Amino acid sequence: MPDSRTPHATSQSASPTKSPLTPHSAQPHATAEPASARPATPDHPILPIVIMMIGSFTAILNQTLMTSALPHLMLDFGVTSNTAQWLSTGFMLTNGIMIPITAFLIQKFTTRQLFFYAIGMFLFGTLVCLCAPGFWVLLVGRVLQATGAGILMPLLQTVLFLTFPPSQRGTAMGWFGMVIAFAPAIGPTLSGLIIDMLPWRFLFVPLVVIAVAVLAAAIPTVRNVTPQTDPTIDVPSVVLSTLGFGGLLLGFSLAGQSGWTSVDTLVSLAVGAVSLVAFVARQLRLPRPLLNFRVFARPMFTLPMIVVVLVFVTFISTMNILPMFIQNVLGMTALQSGLLLAGGGIAEGVVNPVAGRLFDRVGIRRIAPPAIAVVAAASFALSRMDANTPAWYPAVFFTLMMAGVAFCLMPLTTTALNQLTGPLIPHGTAMNNTLRQTCAAIGIAICFTVMTTNTRPASVAGSAAAGLAHGVDAVFVVSTVVSVVAFALSLMIRDERR
Known part of the structure; x- marks a missing residue:
């Protein structure tokens, strides 16, 4: 097996692994890039992917755990259902704002940098939620969680498609689907058990434990797979993306709560639609678009x-x-x-x-x-x-x-x-x-x-x-x-x- 610093483009001589998921060795575009920009092949290609899958599982589990807890949080904090709903809406909005810029982030930063940021920020946000003295601090913690969680899924899918050849990507994505499917399967049940027996803060304890374990396991195993092309950030695109996708997500969320004809819903949808049209038009003009x-x-x-x-x-x-x-x-x-x-x-x-x-x-x-x-x-x-x-x-x-x-x-x-x-x-x-x-x-x-x-x-x-x-x-x-x-x-x- 080649050294972990060996680029994909030069790893074709490596002997194949016996795993049913055998990573492919080269990307067609890698030969045109400097060696420092090309991805590296990890010594144990399956293990870091499994660790990244568990990280994504934790982020999805976090979303399903909160559903059953909202009535209890309303009582503990003395807030209305519309206010408590912001714990889900705020997470969804931040997640939706982060995802469109992940293509830029994946090309700008290494796999290790992005993964450690994503899991680290998710862990920090979870700790804030765990220790939150009031509702608004809990909401801040949820937003911090989402700034990390929004990166995990696109990053993992990109790593899978750069690591495995087309003939094996279905199998790889199948295992990925299995891991993330168990989160909504056990989330509501686990949430119900915790809420019925323990204070709501204990909802975040399993997330902290898993996130810490993922970080510890990732340090010696996760390697750089995604090539860096060093793109420059287009600030107007980021602003338009935030207003566009954020406005639409907020508008549709408000429509489900307040109705389609409420002022808040109409304003959010209008701002989102206009900004999204402008965002798409700008991306089609840019030589290196954000999305x-x-x-x-x-x-x-x-x-x-x-x-x-x-x-x-x-x-x-x-x-x-x-x-x-x-x-x-x-x-x-x-x-x-x-x-x-x-x-x-x-x-x-x-x-x-x-x-x-x-x-x-x-x-x-x-x-x-x-x-x-x-x-x-x-x-x-x-x-x-x-x-x-x-x-x-x-x-x-x-x-x-x-x-x-x-x-x-x-x-x-x-x-x-x-x-x-x-x-x-x-x-x-x-x-x-x-x-x-x-x-x-x-x-x-x-x-x-x-x-x-x-x-x-x-x-x-x-x-x-x-x-x-x-x-x-x-x-x-x-x-x-x-x-x-x-x-x-x-x-x-x-x-x-x-």
Whole structure:
């Protein structure tokens, strides 16, 4: 195995590892760069990637842990639900602002520098949350967490695509999908257990322990994989990106809370839309853009990305609406709801590696359409629920839906990013995560609007639970339509030689 300082471009003579995930040795663009700018091959290529995956898992676990804690935080701090919601909204906004600039950061700084900053800042923010004497300090801690967490996913995906050849990226992304899928699987249950038995501060203890362990393990193992091209920061682009994506994320979040016609919602959406248009126009003019929108010139990047967004909207709508149905319609506790839906996250985690390996063998056309058909069928089944639905029904079809999501989401993402090479890969991963973050906010806002407008009064439905069930069913009808559109588009995706 070559020394860790040996560039990728000169490591082709290295003997392959026996792991099923064998890193590839060279990038086509690396030979044109100075040796100091080229990535290095780590002595143990799998171990640092596993450590980075655990870091990403911790960031996602952090998001799911907070959901069940909001009612308790409202009581402890004496704040309203709208104020407490800023603990989630503030994290999401900061995360959404950080992700679009990760392409610049990945090309400006080494893998080690970025990873240590991301985990270090996440750990610092978590410690602030753990020791917060009041609500606003807790909110500051959440923002600090997000400044690190927003970098982790794009950085890890870029490392995977620079480390593994196209023929093995499906398997690599499958394992990545398995790791991050277990976070939402165990998050609600773990949160419910901690909140029921201990003070809310103990929510952050597991995060501190994992983050410290990741930092300690990363120091001797994580190596520089991403090449540095030393780009210069374009300040107007950063400002426009912050206003554009931040404004849209805030606007859609406010729409779900205050309605689409509130002044705050309209102003945020207007500022976000105008700034985003200006941001895109500026990126298309710059020779070295902050976020390269020219990746959409490749049809087999754009089409899979559209399908990814549609499937992800179905997924995120289900994740937000189904617990509400189980608790408010079926009358179960938050802990029972988390346990009931844990099977979906476990199924997603188990299926992801299988889907990745299958993708490497047979391609996307034999995987995506059947998987999306399963998602659509499960969504349709969930649209038939009412106040008398047995508890096993949403659990079974949620698990089925998550299995379908696992069979298509990572393979579709891999198909799209496989169209990119060299310096475009960080821009592709940043674009992928930016679209998912933005569309998650849009999907949540729309599903809550659909649910609210279709919820029947108790006097009409017979009970408040039956009225809410009607609104939830309407959300899953919309999700079914979105899934059918995704299925139709998936039939147009081509398998190209990878």
